[in-house]
Amino acid sequence: METQEFDVLVVGGGPAGTVSALRCSQLGFNVLLVEKEAEGRHKPCGGILTPACVNVIQETLNTSIPENVFCSPKKLGLYYIPPSGKKNGGSVKNYELFNVERSLFDKWLIKLAEKSGVQIWYSTKFMKLKQFPSPETLLMKDKHSFKIKARCIIGADGVYSKVRSCLDPPMRMRTMRILQEYCKAKGDFENYFYVVFRSDFSPAYSYIIPKNNYYIIGAGFNENSPKTALLYIERFKEWLQKTFGFRLFSLEKREIWAIPYGFTFNGSGNVILVGDAAGFCNALSGEGIRLAIESGIAASNAVEKAMAASKSLLPIYNEYIVWINDFVHAMYEFASNLTDDDKREEFVRSELSRIPF
Numbered sequence: 001m002e003t004q005e006f007d008v009l010v011v012g013g014g015p016a017g018t019v020s021a022l023r024c025s026q027l028g029f030n031v032l033l034v035e036k037e038a039e040g041r042h043k044p045c046g047g048i049l050t051p052a053c054v055n056v057i058q059e060t061l062n063t064s065i066p067e068n069v070f071c072s073p074k075k076l077g078l079y080y081i082p083p084s085g086k087k088n089g090g091s092v093k094n095y096e097l098f099n100v101e102r103s104l105f106d107k108w109l110i111k112l113a114e115k116s117g118v119q120i121w122y123s124t125k126f127m128k129l130k131q132f133p134s135p136e137t138l139l140m141k142d143k144h145s146f147k148i149k150a151r152c153i154i155g156a157d158g159v160y161s162k163v164r165s166c167l168d169p170p171m172r173m174r175t176m177r178i179l180q181e182y183c184k185a186k187g188d189f190e191n192y193f194y195v196v197f198r199s200d201f202s203p204a205y206s207y208i209i210p211k212n213n214y215y216i217i218g219a220g221f222n223e224n225s226p227k228t229a230l231l232y233i234e235r236f237k238e239w240l241q242k243t244f245g246f247r248l249f250s251l252e253k254r255e256i257w258a259i260p261y262g263f264t265f266n267g268s269g270n271v272i273l274v275g276d277a278a279g280f281c282n283a284l285s286g287e288g289i290r291l292a293i294e295s296g297i298a299a300s301n302a303v304e305k306a307m308a309a310s311k312s313l314l315p316i317y318n319e320y321i322v323w324i325n326d327f328v329h330a331m332y333e334f335a336s337n338l339t340d341d342d343k344r345e346e347f348v349r350s351e352l353s354r355i356p357f
């Protein structure tokens with residue numbers, strides 16, 4: 001079997017993997033990124049970017065998101081609705097979110113990585129990992145197997161990470177699943193990302209996002225049965241109808257995926273995890289893209305330092321991501337301990353405006 005060698009192997013072509021690969025390549029390393037899907041894969045997502053996310057792209061990647069990646073409306077406010085209803089909710093002051101088409105956003109990022117010299121293999125699946133004496137992996141492309149030796153491996157393969165499951169000990173992620181529907185519909189909505197905290201619609205949150213000529217409606221659920229999710233979303237839509245005059249014309253698509261929910265794991269030895277694979281997602285808001293990008297940047301900085309000092313990667317990476325781990329756990333504690341009474345208070349609303357999502 002053919003064996004190829006790289007400085008860094010990145011598994012997964014979402015924001016975490018792409019940014020890790022891009023930055024490692026800019027730092028002068030020879031990088032291979034493998035993505036199991038064909039070019040232009042779709043990731044179930046609301047496509048909402050926080051100002052902090054847009055800033056980190058601008059400052060660290062030294063570039064701006066191109067106009068064609070944004071949806072209409074490009075900017076949205078955040079409208080918070082507590083269990084007691086719309087009249088007690090409202091827009092979070094001075095808060096502006098960015099509305100992107102997620103598949104275009106990912107495509108733009110991966111093209112940046114390609115331009116910076118990263119080798120990208122699409123339709124290539126990471127299968128197996130041997131960590132000792134040095135990291136070695138088995139990849140599968142078009143029914144052919146490849147052995148890749150790399151000095152460092154960055155697992156960026158999402159919430160159901162195969163890289164994570166190959167580590168010793170293998171870790172299972174705690175998750176919150178989310179049902180999303182793409183609807184052609186009408187309603188008295190303004191330019192807001194509406195987030196609703198009502199436990200009869202979701203144990204976490206439900207939301208509606210205007211996007212081009214349709215709306216994305218979503219609700220988190222933690223039972224195994226998709227039937228529960230359908231019940232939640234039907235209740236939510238009935239409430240949207242009563243509250244905003246929501247009228248559904250056609251349901252274009254329905255999808256279920258998961259977010260990591262308050263559990264993190266950073267890797268082992270010279271194999272580290274970034275983004276959803278590491279569990280980096282905000283349990284209160286579902287925001288993961290910024291943490292994916294921030295952890296990708298941290299991973300590349302750690303690779304540079306570890307390689308220069310010929311040291312093991314994980315301890316160095318751990319130092320760079322203390323704040324991400326702390327943030328994820330704090331948001332999980334906060335979100336999972338809220339009672340409906342708490343949610344009724346102004347409390348959540350003021351917290352929402354305070355937190356740098």
Ligand SMILES: Cc1cc2nc3c(=O)[nH]c(=O)nc-3n(C[C@H](O)[C@H](O)[C@H](O)COP(=O)(O)OP(=O)(O)OC[C@H]3O[C@@H](n4cnc5c(N)ncnc54)[C@H](O)[C@@H]3O)c2cc1C
Pocket residue numbers: 011012013014015016017034035036037041043044045046047048049124125126127156157158159161162178179180218257258259274275276277280281286287288289290292
């Ligand atoms: C319904 C929903 C809505 C969301 N909405 C938002 C939002 O509005 N804003 C926000 O900030 N966050 C949102 N999130 C969270 C956000 O989508 C994730 O946090 C983000 O995608 C994480 O990026 P990532 O690069 O870590 O993983 P991913 O984007 O999941 O990328 C992982 C990549 O790895 C590839 N891969 C997997 N296994 C293998 C393998 N064995 N070999 C090779 N490649 C592999 C996958 O094909 C994929 O391309 C949402 C999540 C969900 C589920």
